Amino acid sequence: MYAVILTGGKQYKVSEGDVIEVEKLDAEAGATVELDVLMTVDGETVLTGKDVKGKATATVLAHGKDKKVVVYTYKPKKNERKKKGHRQPFTRLKIEKLA
Numbered sequence: 001m002y003a004v005i006l007t008g009g010k011q012y013k014v015s016e017g018d019v020i021e022v023e024k025l026d027a028e029a030g031a032t033v034e035l036d037v038l039m040t041v042d043g044e045t046v047l048t049g050k051d052v053k054g055k056a057t058a059t060v061l062a063h064g065k066d067k068k069v070v071v072y073t074y075k076p077k078k079n080e081r082k083k084k085g086h087r088q089p090f091t092r093l094k095i096e097k098l099a
Contacts, residue, residue, distance in 0.1 A: 003098045004039040005056045011038065014056065014095045024089040027060045033093070034058075040098065054099035061092040 002015045008023025027033050034055040039048045065087040074081040 001040065001042040001098060003037050003041070003056060005035045006038050007035050014098070016095055016098055018095045019061065019092060020095070021090045021092050023091070024063065025060065025091045025093075027091070029060050029062055031060050032057060032096075033060060037098070056095060057097040057099070058093040058095050061094055063089065063091050065089050 002013055005012050005014055007025070010023065012020055012022065014020060025033060034057055037052050037054055037056050039046070040052055040054075041047075066089075068085045068087050071084045071086065072082070
């Protein structure tokens with residue numbers, strides 16, 4: 001059985017026991033969060049839309065930041081150069097139960 005969940009404006013395909021990294025959530029490490037389920041697939045049965053009743057329960061494992069992404073822009077012949085870096089924060093979740 002697997003499900004498609006929605007969090008942070010993105011969709012993730014998960015099963016019970018999976019560990020995923022999602023956009024940063026406001027929850028302490030060790031806390032339990034509930035996520036919206038968009039679709040469930042159990043063998044031959046596929047439920048979508050209003051037929052899906054339930055939530056996915058996940059435990060927050062940790063918070064962190066991804067690797068740095070460097071953005072470098074310049075305009076030729078103008079001596080204009082800008083270098084910026086960005087590290088996206090994330091939350092690591094373990095999917096405990098799909099209901």
